[in-house]
Structures are given as structure tokens and as C-alpha cells.
Amino acid sequence: MRTLPCIAALVTGLLSHHSALAQQEPAKPLTEAQMEELVLRTYPYVALFNVNNKFALDTDNPMNTGGYNKVNASTELQDHNMRAIARPNNDTLYITAMIDVTEEPMVLKIPAFDSKYVSFMVTAYDHYVNIPLSSGKGDFTAPTTMLFYSERTPGYAGEPVDGVEVAMETSGDFVSAVFRVMPHAAEPERLEANRNAMNDVALMSLSEFQGEAQEGKSARTLEEDRARFPQFGSDYEIFGDRFLEVMQFVVNHTTFDPDNDLDNALLALLKPLGVEPGKQYDPDAVAKIDGAALRATAERFAAAQLAKMGDPEFVATNLVSLFQPKGHMTPELLAFQSVSGPIGQPAQEAVYPPIQTEDGQPLNAQYDYEIVMTADEMPPSKSFWSVTLYDLAEGFFIPNEQKKYSVGENAGMKLDEDGGIRIVIAAERPADVPEENWLPIERKDLDLDLNMRIYTPDLEKYKSWNPPKARKLDSQ
Incomplete structure (x- = not known):
């Protein structure tokens, strides 16, 4: 694992690079070590930017929700047309809620399920994984109502709301909230009951939940929703074509902890390149990066991560340490899980x-x-x-x-x-x-x-x- 003193040397080089840019002198290309560090620290954010937006906005994804603040209950097991994420699941049914809390808190109504396995996973761009509800913890035996907000959500700071059992502060403004439901496919009546419950999951704004929504207020169209984001695509496309644009958007919609070493290391690497929380992306004001070289670095990095899946010692040592909440992950494992299969759960829920x-x-x-x-x-x-x-x-x-x-x-x-x-x-x-x-x-x-x-x-x-x-x- 890289240490912060190691980061300092890289940041010094990046600061010099940014200073040269500001003086309108020819920008020095990033070194191979700087590119490798950038890829290591940013791969989770690039991967989850793509994954979350594909689930919300990509109509080629059979599990897409058709926009943010909408729900897709996928009541059939997936087939080979599922190409939105690597290593998709074909043994549980999914309910996907794509949540946007930039305008107001969102409320999710969750029914009870008749299944021996149901889990609920919440993931933002930082790719830390939280499981607020799980059948393994005794949840889903009765209906539940959850509220979601971030530190940037206007007009709400975590106060109790009548009718809401759980309020969850998310680490980002755009999150995927995914249910996995064991359907009991060999038991037709139980299967049908679980499918019906899946279709009963409902997502609404807090004002709608409280009956205060403005009459005639309509949701954004899919095209209007897409226009708010940099273009998503493959991870390699992002690294090659629009890396700094995407990272500026990502840091503007992510909560960073000033006491978290991983957060500080990431922001320290991005700042000399012209990317900081709260700034607007300006292609003329950011550093000039060789996109082809950065993409090649990302491709080599991803290949090295995939090769680790064939290393029995690595698997035995690290498999139970993946898909953890913030504060329980190394940058190496965060990047590994983002390459190998970006939608996963912690070991108490599943191992792979x-x-x-x-x-x-x-x-x-x-x-x-x-x-x-x-x-x-x-x-x-x-x-x-x-x-x-x-x-x-x-x-x-x-x-x-x-x-x-x-x-x-x-x-x-x-x-x-x-x-x-x-x-x-x-x-x-x-x-x-x-x-x-x-x-x-x-x-x-x-x-x-x-x-x-x-x-x-x-x-x-x-x-x-x-x-x-x-x-x-x-x-x-």
C-alpha cells in the first residue's frame, strides 16, 4: 500500500506541472509514476460514474431506470444482453433505484419479502459499499421507509420525518440503491409473491411523501437528465478522452472527509491538474494530459488487476476484504474491485x-x-x-x-x-x-x-x- 509520504513526491511533480501551465509555458507531460498513481486513485470514481449513469440513463442497459429518481424492478433473471457491467449476476433478481438528492431528499418505500435472501446495497461514486438492510440481519420481514440525503441536499440536515424509519446520509449526490432478491424460482407461488413485492418498491421526493409536491411538477425527461452529466462510456474512454471533465463532476458531487487519508491523497493529486471540489470545469484552465498515454496506463492497470483473480494467495488473502464501507478499504482493493466486477457486496452478504x-x-x-x-x-x-x-x-x-x-x-x-x-x-x-x-x-x-x-x-x-x-x- 502506498503511503502519504510517497504521494507527496508525486504531488510536488504535479504542482510544478500546474505552475508551468499557469505561466503559459509548455506543460510537462506526466510521468509514468504520476499516471499510475492517478489511475490507482481514480479508477473507482471513473468506474462508478459509468456504472451509475448506465443504470440511470443508458437505454441499452436492460436494467436501466429511465432516469434518476426512478426504479426498475427486474423480475426475470438476466441473459447475455446484459452488458452494462462486468460479471453481472444471474442468480438473484434485482431492483435498482437510481437516486439523485441534489434538489431534495428522496424517500424509498420498501415492502416485506418472503425470501430467505434479500439485501439492499447503496453505492456512490467513491465505490464504498453500505448495506443498510439485509435479511441476514432480520430485515425485510416488515415494510420499511428510508430517506436519503447528502451534505449538499438543500433544506435538510438529518432531522426526523414522520413516517420515515431510517434516514441515510449518502457520500454522494447520485447513488445506486440495489436490492438483490432470491426469487425461489422452484416455488411458483413464492416466486410470484416476491415479484409482486419487487413491483411495490416506490421512490418519491420528500415533498411528495409529505403530500406537499407542487401540482403539475414533472420529472425531467431522459434527455434532460443526460444533459446534466459528462458523457459516460467505457472506463478506458473516460481515461482517454474526458478524464478531468469527469473527475471535476465527480468531486463536485462527492463528500470528502478531511480526516480520511484516501480522500486527502486523491484531492492532492487532482488539485495540481486543476480539479477541486466546487470548481466549474474549464478545459482551458486545467492541465493538458496525454489521453492516449493515460488510457494505456489504465488498460495495463486493469489487466494487472484481472490477473490477480488467478492468484490463489491474493484471493485467499483479500476476497473477504472487498466491498466495504468507507474507512475499511485500501486504495489497491478499491481499484481491484472496480476493475474486476464493480457491483458487489461485503463478505457477510456474499463472497465471490x-x-x-x-x-x-x-x-x-x-x-x-x-x-x-x-x-x-x-x-x-x-x-x-x-x-x-x-x-x-x-x-x-x-x-x-x-x-x-x-x-x-x-x-x-x-x-x-x-x-x-x-x-x-x-x-x-x-x-x-x-x-x-x-x-x-x-x-x-x-x-x-x-x-x-x-x-x-x-x-x-x-x-x-x-x-x-x-x-x-x-x-x-
Whole structure:
């Protein structure tokens, strides 16, 4: 982990760079070390700027809400058309509320659920993860009403509101508030009840909640909503084309703690480049950065982070430390989780161990594989688990006619008579493998990524449990 004294040396170089700019002298290019530090410290903000805005504003995202302060209850499991985020989920149903508290507090009405697993995650641009409600803590047995605001929300400072059980101050003005609901897909009546509950989630302004909304006041159109933000896209596009514009917007809508070392380090790096909280972005007043070089640095950085998923020692050491609240994360792990799969939960809610091959080589669609677990080797889950297949490079589902991307209680699985399971990744389903346990692939040279999700894990048992290995099968 880098220390603040190390940051000081980099900041000194950046200050010199900014001073030269102010004197209208040719700007010195950022050094490789400065670019690497910028990418490390800003990747979470770039990634979550893209993720949150894609969920709110991108109509190509099947889970988009159609704007801020709207809700999308996605009552069907996702398929390969889900390309808004890397390594999406195909074993729970989602409710996504995209919340904007720049004008007034927002109130979320949450019903009860008949499910053994429901969690509620709130994440702003800083990519710290908060779980205000969870079935593991006994929540969701009765309806709840929550209010959201930030330190910049006008006219509200956290005072009690009649009818609101919980008021949550968010670390940013634009947040994703995401429910994961185990649908109980094998129980039709329970599934239908949970779908109905999902559709009952309602988001409204505080004035609407209190019956004081102005008559005739209408929400912004999607195009009006989009116009308020710099253009979103891929993370690499942001680093290459509009990095400082996005970062100026981000810092203007994020709460920074003067006593937090990570916050101070980030702001110290951005200030010499002309980006500070409260400023307006002016392309003529900020430093000139070689976008192509910064993008290349980000691409190398992301590749290095993805490679860590194949390092058993890194996984064993760090997997339970991801997706934590502010004050519990290192910059390295914040950046890692932003690259590897930006929408995740802390270990008490779920852990995400990757499945490696027996021979240590990458999984590749030129071959078939099997994953075998006996009853004693099954994942230590208090609710349920799944195994999901992605392409390694982009982290998306493998397209197939069966629309089968994961094996688990909700996407389908079949245990053997002894309580174990055999999962096969293959271009053709072997005759002795149930269709529920088959993950189809197209035979070609494509590196694959196999991830397990263990919901409400028994963390004590997890310490001594090892994920299964994928064994390459003989050529068919």
C-alpha cells in the first residue's frame, strides 16, 4: 500500500506541472509514476460514474431506470444482453433505484419479502459499499421507509420525518440503491409473491411523501437528465478522452472527509491538474494530459488487476476484504474491485471465489471442463450459492441458445443422490449430465472466467473451505 509520504513526491511533480501551465509555458507531460498513481486513485470514481449513469440513463442497459429518481424492478433473471457491467449476476433478481438528492431528499418505500435472501446495497461514486438492510440481519420481514440525503441536499440536515424509519446520509449526490432478491424460482407461488413485492418498491421526493409536491411538477425527461452529466462510456474512454471533465463532476458531487487519508491523497493529486471540489470545469484552465498515454496506463492497470483473480494467495488473502464501507478499504482493493466486477457486496452478504483449473492454465473454450463437489465439499452458505461462466476479457455471459449462464438454486441445478454435484462446461451436453448442470460454450479460442457466489456465507467455515477446481476433460 502506498503511503502519504510517497504521494507527496508525486504531488510536488504535479504542482510544478500546474505552475508551468499557469505561466503559459509548455506543460510537462506526466510521468509514468504520476499516471499510475492517478489511475490507482481514480479508477473507482471513473468506474462508478459509468456504472451509475448506465443504470440511470443508458437505454441499452436492460436494467436501466429511465432516469434518476426512478426504479426498475427486474423480475426475470438476466441473459447475455446484459452488458452494462462486468460479471453481472444471474442468480438473484434485482431492483435498482437510481437516486439523485441534489434538489431534495428522496424517500424509498420498501415492502416485506418472503425470501430467505434479500439485501439492499447503496453505492456512490467513491465505490464504498453500505448495506443498510439485509435479511441476514432480520430485515425485510416488515415494510420499511428510508430517506436519503447528502451534505449538499438543500433544506435538510438529518432531522426526523414522520413516517420515515431510517434516514441515510449518502457520500454522494447520485447513488445506486440495489436490492438483490432470491426469487425461489422452484416455488411458483413464492416466486410470484416476491415479484409482486419487487413491483411495490416506490421512490418519491420528500415533498411528495409529505403530500406537499407542487401540482403539475414533472420529472425531467431522459434527455434532460443526460444533459446534466459528462458523457459516460467505457472506463478506458473516460481515461482517454474526458478524464478531468469527469473527475471535476465527480468531486463536485462527492463528500470528502478531511480526516480520511484516501480522500486527502486523491484531492492532492487532482488539485495540481486543476480539479477541486466546487470548481466549474474549464478545459482551458486545467492541465493538458496525454489521453492516449493515460488510457494505456489504465488498460495495463486493469489487466494487472484481472490477473490477480488467478492468484490463489491474493484471493485467499483479500476476497473477504472487498466491498466495504468507507474507512475499511485500501486504495489497491478499491481499484481491484472496480476493475474486476464493480457491483458487489461485503463478505457477510456474499463472497465471490473464482474457480481455477487443476493444471493452473486459463480456462479456454477450445476445451471442455468439469467441476465436481461431494456433499462434504459444497460451499458453506447459509442461504444459497451459484457458479457463473463469463468470457475473461470483458466479463459478460457466454451467449447460447439455452440461455444458461450459471448453475444454482435459481438458475437451475440438480444434485446427485449423495448431495454432491457435477457441473460441466462443454460445447455439447454429455448424455450423463443434467441440463441444469450444463454451461454451454461455443468451441473457439476464447478465455473463460468461472466465478462462484456464496450468499450469506458461514465465514468461520469459509476460512478452511477451498473452492473446487475445474478439470479439463479429454477431447470429445
